[in-house]
Amino acid sequence: MKVSVIAAQGDVEEHVLMARRALKELGLEGNVIATIRKEDVAKSDGIILPGGESTTISKLIHAKSIAEEIKKAAKEGKPVMGTCAGSILLAKYGDEQIEKTKTKLLELMDIWVKRNAFGRQRESFQTTLNIKGIGDFEAVFIRAPAIIKAGNNVEILATLDDCIVAAKQGNILALAFHPELTNDTRLHKYFLELLLK
Amino acid sequence: MQLEKLRFGTELIKRGFAKMQKGGVIMDVTNAEQARIAEEAGAVAVMALHRVPADIRAAGGVARMADPKKIEEIMEAVTIPVMAKCRIGHISEAKALESLGVDMIDESEVLTPADAFFHIDKREFVVPFVCGARSLEEAVRRIWEGAAMIRTKGEAGTGNVVEAVRHMRLMNYAIQEVTKMDESELYSVAERYALPYKKLANAVAEEMGIKLREDEQIFGKYSMAEITDGLFEVLKEVKKLQRLPVVNFAAGGIATPADAALMMLLGSDGVFVGSGIFKSSNPPAYAKAIVEAVENWRDSRIVAEASKGLGEPMKGEEIDKLEEMLQSRGI
Numbered sequence: 001m002k003v004s005v006i007a008a009q010g011d012v013e014e015h016v017l018m019a020r021r022a023l024k025e026l027g028l029e030g031n032v033i034a035t036i037r038k039e040d041v042a043k044s045d046g047i048i049l050p051g052g053e054s055t056t057i058s059k060l061i062h063a064k065s066i067a068e069e070i071k072k073a074a075k076e077g078k079p080v081m082g083t084c085a086g087s088i089l090l091a092k093y094g095d096e097q098i099e100k101t102k103t104k105l106l107e108l109m110d111i112w113v114k115r116n117a118f119g120r121q122r123e124s125f126q127t128t129l130n131i132k133g134i135g136d137f138e139a140v141f142i143r144a145p146a147i148i149k150a151g152n153n154v155e156i157l158a159t160l161d162d163c164i165v166a167a168k169q170g171n172i173l174a175l176a177f178h179p180e181l182t183n184d185t186r187l188h189k190y191f192l193e194l195l196l197k
Numbered sequence: 198m199q200l201e202k203l204r205f206g207t208e209l210i211k212r213g214f215a216k217m218q219k220g221g222v223i224m225d226v227t228n229a230e231q232a233r234i235a236e237e238a239g240a241v242a243v244m245a246l247h248r249v250p251a252d253i254r255a256a257g258g259v260a261r262m263a264d265p266k267k268i269e270e271i272m273e274a275v276t277i278p279v280m281a282k283c284r285i286g287h288i289s290e291a292k293a294l295e296s297l298g299v300d301m302i303d304e305s306e307v308l309t310p311a312d313a314f315f316h317i318d319k320r321e322f323v324v325p326f327v328c329g330a331r332s333l334e335e336a337v338r339r340i341w342e343g344a345a346m347i348r349t350k351g352e353a354g355t356g357n358v359v360e361a362v363r364h365m366r367l368m369n370y371a372i373q374e375v376t377k378m379d380e381s382e383l384y385s386v387a388e389r390y391a392l393p394y395k396k397l398a399n400a401v402a403e404e405m406g407i408k409l410r411e412d413e414q415i416f417g418k419y420s421m422a423e424i425t426d427g428l429f430e431v432l433k434e435v436k437k438l439q440r441l442p443v444v445n446f447a448a449g450g451i452a453t454p455a456d457a458a459l460m461m462l463l464g465s466d467g468v469f470v471g472s473g474i475f476k477s478s479n480p481p482a483y484a485k486a487i488v489e490a491v492e493n494w495r496d497s498r499i500v501a502e503a504s505k506g507l508g509e510p511m512k513g514e515e516i517d518k519l520e521e522m523l524q525s526r527g528i
Contacts, residue, residue, distance in 0.1 A: 007220070008220070008492065009219070009220040009221045009241060009492065010216075010217055010219060010220065010221075011213075011216040011217060011219060012219070012220065013219075014216060036492070036493075051216075051217050052217050052218075052219070052220070052221070052241065053217065053218075053221065053241040053242070053277055053278075055236060055239070055276065055277060056221055056239045056240070056241050056277075056488070059239045060239065060492055084217070085217070097276045100276065101236065101276055115276060116276065119298075120278075120298045120300055121214050121278065121300035121301065121324060121325065122205070122206075122295065122298050122300075122323055122324055123205070124205065124210050124213075124214065125203040125204055125205050125210065126203070126204050126207055126209060126210060127202050127203045127204065128202065140209055140210060140213055142210060142213050142214050142217060143214070143217075143278065143300070178213060181209060181213045181216070182209070
């Protein structure tokens, strides 16, 4: 299996290393690459959109028509995971910050996202989340977004008070936090297992 | 929210924030309008300043933290992170910036240092810090003090990339050496790197004609042995990772898309551009082109394309004609 981490901007390398570890722990043959070439994206079986600045990443993937390839892959049923900024880009609907910055979204999930939902960096935090199908997970939220509303076809995997912070719609997985920054590979394994289905 | 279960300002969160900046360009801005131009061009963050370094150099006098009102206007204007500079060792400027809610503090040699002996103990803050370094030695000290991000000092405000290249090369070479060392050799390096912390205690000991006690607390609550152990731990991490354990950006003199690409080629995780954008003849075009070059530094055709018809870059200065080197502040 071939997994591409979209290397526009952000913590790309952390995802590559975690996905490689997860592959190994699952005993799967595969290859994880960081790429901004649309040919690579087209040929991958699964795609990861990393954390970073959503305004920057959105500009870069749209300028290079990688956005189109990601949409195509998602519609073919290939798994796509977005963490933090990546999860914003997966959404159909954004808040006023997203509108104000004219950030183009990939519109792959029926979710409404709010950028910097918990505040600025000073308000960034880590906490133990209970994630459906995973259990307790140490989650790192950095100027994190939140899903404030989701369509009926979206499966809610974790919440923090009124905010949804992990959700899945078919083959698409949105996480408001950064599993790639911890040592816990369970969410990356969860994502890779979607590739087997 | 169940506040008691949330933990703030941990090392993971601070270093994590810096990692989100990787592959990006952080731009110096002095007002809301410039901040909007930077965000529009694809900057990952802006650095709020009273004056860009080239103007600080020209103006002379003491350079201090920017007016909080200006910083707030910039924070209002954009959705991307806003960073701001405090003077080296100026704990109160840093506290003020933290209370404003800036996303990262740059304890910067570009401003006039406030403390001749020490940098800030950055572990005491919730907000992450970035610090300049000319060498592995300076970087290791800053990381032990809690910096979540390092940048080369370069020579700010000159539009001359030579010093940033020098600092990145020095750091890379030193890291290569570290990877070849065994633990006892590394410990000797840590002992050497710890020496500058002794400056205050040595001055007093000399003045009073006394000898320093071994367990004397010489920097905050830390003794020389604790500092050395701390630096040794950072060096072991450098050896294991074969790089700095925090994000390492280039800064100081980057003026063109090709300059930015060069710094990426030398292993920078991203680029700070100070005077290079708003001292050029066409800031929006320079801002976009530098973002493009950092993103595509491996593809020289794109770097060439991005560099076309940008107009005049900032004028720039030769290093040996400078009256003052900002980089030698704060070791």
